[in-house]
Amino acid sequence: MSKDDNYYSLLECEPNSAPEKIKENYLRLARKFHPDKNSGQLTEKFIKIDKAWKVLGNINLRKQYDENCFRSELNDGIIIYARLRKEDLKFDENLTCSYSCRCGNEYLIHKEYLDVECILECSECSNNILIK
Ligand SMILES: [Zn+2]
Numbered sequence: 319m320s321k322d323d324n325y326y327s328l329l330e331c332e333p334n335s336a337p338e339k340i341k342e343n344y345l346r347l348a349r350k351f352h353p354d355k356n357s358g359q360l361t362e363k364f365i366k367i368d369k370a371w372k373v374l375g376n377i378n379l380r381k382q383y384d385e386n387c388f389r390s391e392l393n394d395g396i397i398i399y400a401r402l403r404k405e406d407l408k409f410d411e412n413l414t415c416s417y418s419c420r421c422g423n424e425y426l427i428h429k430e431y432l433d434v435e436c437i438l439e440c441s442e443c444s445n446n447i448l449i450k
Pocket residue numbers: 419420421422423440441442443444445
């Protein structure tokens with residue numbers, strides 16, 4: 319889930335924000351992005367805010383959402399040390415790229431093995447890097 323699509327970010331609040339605060343933010347943002355204020359155009363932002371509110375404004379749905387977020391953050395217990403974008407990697411003539419781990423070890427990334435998204439394990443410690 320990208321940060322922009324996080325319901326809490328959309329409503330400019332935190333996962334520990336009080337329900338009143340979330341409601342207050344929703345009302346303020348909904349007014350700001352309301353079609354009436356945007357020459358009758360239903361903006362994508364308004365739709366997203368509305369969707370976020372439908373979940374975070376409901377105590378049960380919010381709880382469920384929190385649990386899902388927590389689970390995806392844990393990523394099944396894998397420690398993600400860094401998230402890299404394939405476009406940002408610089409490969410040498412052997413089509414490999416190295417990236418330093420926190421432990422000092424190097425991750426060797428082979429261009430030809432990169433899928434859409436892959437996770438590389440450090441051979442020295444429990445960290446991993448995620449390449450998108
Ligand atoms: Zn390491």
